[in-house]
Amino acid sequence: MRYSSMHTHTAFCDGHGGVEDFCRAAWDRGFVSLGFSAHAPVYRKTGIVSDWHLQEEQLSAYLEAVHAARRRWEGKLPVYLGLEVDYIPGLMGPQDADYRGLGLDYLIGSVHYVPSPWGGMMLVDSSAEEFQRDLGGVFRHDGEALMEAYWDAQLGMIRAGGFDILGHMDLIKKNNAQEQWFSSSSEGYNRRAAANAAALAHSSAVVEVNTGGLNRGSVQETYPSAAILRLLWEQGVPAIVTADAHRPEHLGGFYETARETLLRAGYTHALLFTGQPQWTPDPLLGQPGGAGGLTGAAPPRPV
Ligand SMILES: [Zn+2]
Numbered sequence: 001m002r003y004s005s006m007h008t009h010t011a012f013c014d015g016h017g018g019v020e021d022f023c024r025a026a027w028d029r030g031f032v033s034l035g036f037s038a039h040a041p042v043y044r045k046t047g048i049v050s051d052w053h054l055q056e057e058q059l060s061a062y063l064e065a066v067h068a069a070r071r072r073w074e075g076k077l078p079v080y081l082g083l084e085v086d087y088i089p090g091l092m093g094p095q096d097a098d099y100r101g102l103g104l105d106y107l108i109g110s111v112h113y114v115p116s117p118w119g120g121m122m123l124v125d126s127s128a129e130e131f132q133r134d135l136g137g138v139f140r141h142d143g144e145a146l147m148e149a150y151w152d153a154q155l156g157m158i159r160a161g162g163f164d165i166l167g168h169m170d171l172i173k174k175n176n177a178q179e180q181w182f183s184s185s186s187e188g189y190n191r192r193a194a195a196n197a198a199a200l201a202h203s204s205a206v207v208e209v210n211t212g213g214l215n216r217g218s219v220q221e222t223y224p225s226a227a228i229l230r231l232l233w234e235q236g237v238p239a240i241v242t243a244d245a246h247r248p249e250h251l252g253g254f255y256e257t258a259r260e261t262l263l264r265a266g267y268t269h270a271l272l273f274t275g276q277p278q279w280t281p282d283p284l285l286g287q288p289g290g291a292g293g294l295t296g297a298a299p300p301r302p303v
């Protein structure tokens, strides 16, 4: 398996380190490519004031910084330009036409905010304390309702389309390690995950096996879990491995765990992004870098 990641956050949003720091770390770790995916701005479309998204006025600086890195690393490390876009029903999503004019290589579609049937919405990618507070305030302490609403929102995003990579498919588990709010082994949970896997199979998007939760110590497994990855494999949904890096040292973190999880689910290959619209299959087993360099210049290096 050759190493790459299309899910990278720098100091332009909530990451630590500049674009160049991540490129250098990727190169040092034998990556064959690197993609940047700042959290797309939300304020103009949603009114949400956030310190973890790119600010509207920083968007062009971000685009230019990644373009400049692409030029600097040409012939060594292919650098790709993306955004991670929130899907917030009725307000914004990867399907919005404005993203198509930015010259991006790809979009990650992610659900971080979940609308409540009682009105309002809550952020699920939050601290345990914030999660518990919002579950009470926005979802009336009904964890099962939150779980259902999460899968609903994600299904809406998959149907709306416009993205290339489905972000952290089971992010909803982040604050539910002890299954204190809802059951993630119930038939209902698995039926919802299976339905979304089937919908994804009918789209052109791939799923990411995201090691970001492992990298940051917030969960003990990849997003998605081995069980959900099995459902995705049964539906024929292709997978990529990403670090969801917020620091350069996250790049490549827990990739062997991701590889083992993919193999256990039945996958023999992951995909590597090689520029829109191409994806290239890469065997999970076999010689690292042995299938021919993607860069044409970098010698095969152990990963
Ligand atoms: Zn995310």
Ligand SMILES: [Zn+2]
Binding pocket: 007, 009, 084, 244
């Ligand atoms: Zn992310």
